[in-house]
Amino acid sequence: MTPRAAELVSELGRLLLGAPLPMSVRCWDGSRTVVDGAPTLVVRHPRALRRLVYAPGELGLARAYVSGDLDIEGDLFAALGFPDDLPSRPELALDRRALARLAGPLLRLRVLGPPPAPPPEEARLRGSRHSLGRDRSAISHHYDVGNDFYRLLLGPSLVYSCAYFPEPGATLEQAQEAKLDLVxxxxxxxxxxxxxxxxxxxxxxxxxxxxxxxVSVVAVTISDAQAGLARRRIADAGLTDRVEVRLQDYREVDDGPFDAIASIGMAEHVGHASLPGYAARLHGLLRPGGRLLNHAIARGPAAGPDRPDPGSFLTRYVFPDGELQSLATHVQVLEEAGFEVRDVEALRRHYALTCRSWVRNLEQRWDDAVRWSSPGRARVWRLYLAGSALAFERHRTGVNQLLAVKPGRRGADPLPLLRPDWSRQATSDDRRPGAG
Structure with missing residues (x-):
């Protein structure tokens, strides 16, 4: 007798999780299982399971979701978050022996066949890792999706990094302005x-x-789309005499010194092996006594060694060649470059709120998001941001602002003796010449 697809999916879920699948299931053959009050896993085509056979883990599941072969109805956060509630968080990987035991049902349901092509949204980079050319391709994959799409996702602020919520009820725009002023x-x-x-x-x-x-600003990016829109926004604000936007890699900047340097959400793209060169470059561009603000996502304490997973959803679809380092690594690299790290502020909870705000923006205008990117790209961002919110909420990932100083002449110190209350929003008096 041919098995029902929903029963096979439930069994695959049990093998992945080491526990019963706490979700309802609905499959292409009309079969279903029901778990009261749970989100529903919708398997639209046998190809979804075939993807899991050829990439038996996170990557196969991601390909099935991005392609639309697999979907989730109901609370996406509940669907993505339940593995954390299990006694031991699973790695979401099937071993070949488990699949072999299910070969008969897989054959009878016509699941097995040639490997499906990955969705077109999957990154395909060439060249040496973290070379100038390959880094430009990696950045283009993520950021040159379409400015209309990012306006929808991020809101009017167009800030794509952790916001800073002065109070729980603050809007995303208020929180992003507070973050910019904090820096x-x-x-x-x-x-x-x-x-x-x-x-x-x-x-x-x-x-x-x-x-x-x-201040006078030199702003650099290696994204064509970002540079073009940034220049238009600066021209519209009448600030072309104060802000120069360059399509330039930070490694190509050679007209220091600068009084201050901000790196907000950029160090994640540098790569572990290149971090010492990154820190040394910024140290060389800063005047003695100048300050560096390095704002970066960090691996959680249980995340393992500082190395990328080439088979992860984030690596293949979101941040190709991106690498998260631990907070300790960031501090060590800055100190070895000659900086003195003077302040560290953890913003993990703020980023969870930020990601949930972005998911709301995306879901509220889903049809526009699809029209301005692609169905697969919109699904990538929905999965990525919802998963990120959970990772920040559950301590798997953090984000930190490190304030570092390039030591100046002996006895001089650019910071006050006591730590200022930087969280207080600046007033017009604070911004007068000489304040700070």
């Missing part, structure tokens, strides 16, 4: 200073620093 205050920006914005995105931080603090 300015930590850097001690004053009118007339020269600031380098490394990985400037669509120019939001450069705009904030130039308009609110009167």
């Amino acid at each position: 300015c205050r930590k850097l001690g920006l004053e009118q007339g200073m020269r600031l380098l914005d490394v990985g400037c995105g669509w120019g939001s931080f450069a705009l904030h620093a130039a308009s609110r603090y009167g």
